[in-house]
Amino acid sequence: MTFNGFLQKMRCQIGNPVHYYLNLSTDLIHVNGLLGKDIQLQFQHKITCHCGKEVDRVFRQNFCFDCFQTKPEAGQPIFFPEKSQAHLGIEDRDLEFEKRYQLQPHVVYLANSGGLKVGVTRKNARFQRWIDQGAIAAIVLAETKNRYEAGVMESALKGHLSDKTDWRNMLSEGDPTIDLLKEKERIAALLSSEQQAFLSDDNEVTTMQYPVNAYAKKVKSITFKKSDTIKGQLSGIRGQYLIFSDGQVFNVRSHEGHHVSVIVNA
Ligand SMILES: [Zn+2]
Structure with a gap:
């Protein structure tokens, strides 16, 4: 079987295990069903930006150069939440977009994805985010009214714990055993009293299982x-x-936007 299209972020359905769909813009392929099969991805030397333009090269978030320079989705507050300014009515690239995006409840979370990390996301996108990062467990540390407040808290914590996923550990079953509730207590004590006001009383640890038949001892990114x-x-x-x-x-x-043929050998 061969499928053609350009890659988009895999869609996922929360469950144990998580269900993944390879989104080829035209076809959705249920990837869990391909475990154990030989598959091939053939790059067709074409890349489509989110704006629909075909380009040779893409930049961060897989935007073409023009979009990367102008779109609010590629603006500073996306990469650096603490640089958000919509709460002050200050525009980065498109104030209406930035208000919609930034002025909504955000969470600062702790997750175990190959190691302990801290992160920021919109509250209603948190489960999606944890799965996209391959976390096996996560807990909400704090809840804020907007992106700026969450970003400032995350920044303050960067000296104490990582804000990056350790993908090598994460993909080779290198998850340490972490008691996230205990970590939450430990990290909470590091916050200023002003920031402690944002601490969440939601102490539920969300756990996630991934469809993995076997992890390799050593992984290599291709x-x-x-x-x-x-x-x-x-x-x-x-x-x-x-x-x-x-x-x-x-x-x-x-590899979002990359045109591929996906060949599945039965
Ligand atoms: Zn574009």
Whole structure:
């Protein structure tokens, strides 16, 4: 079977395990059903930006150069929540967009995705976010009214814990055992009294399981920059990664817009 289209972020359905769908803009492929099968992704040397323009090269968030320079979705507050200014009525690129995006409840969370990390996300997008990052467990540390307040808190915590996912650990079953409730208490004590006012009394630890038959001991990231053909036996899916039995891992999200043929050998 062959499917053609351009890659988008995998869609996921919360469950144990999580269900993933490869979104080829035309076809949705249920990836859990491909575990154990030989699959091949063939790059077609075309990339479509979110704006629909075909380009040779994309920048952060897979935007073409023009979009990367102008779209609010690629503005500073997206990458640096603490630089959000919509609450002050100050525009970065498009104040109406920024108000909609920033002026809504956000959470600062702690997650275990190959190690302890802190992150910020919109409250109603948190489960999606945790799955996209491949977290096996997460807890809400604090809830704020807007993106700025959450960003400032995350910044203050960066000296104490990582804000990055350790993808090598995450994809080779290197998750340490972490008591997130205990960590929440420990981290809460590091906050200023002003910030402690935002602490959430939601102490539920959300756990997630991923469809992974087997983890490789050592993983190696593969991209279309290195090779036009990516193939192997699919052994798992976690975060936005496809994991192959030989330890190769492919980040679907970082290839958004790339035109591919996906060939599945039955
Ligand atoms: Zn564009």
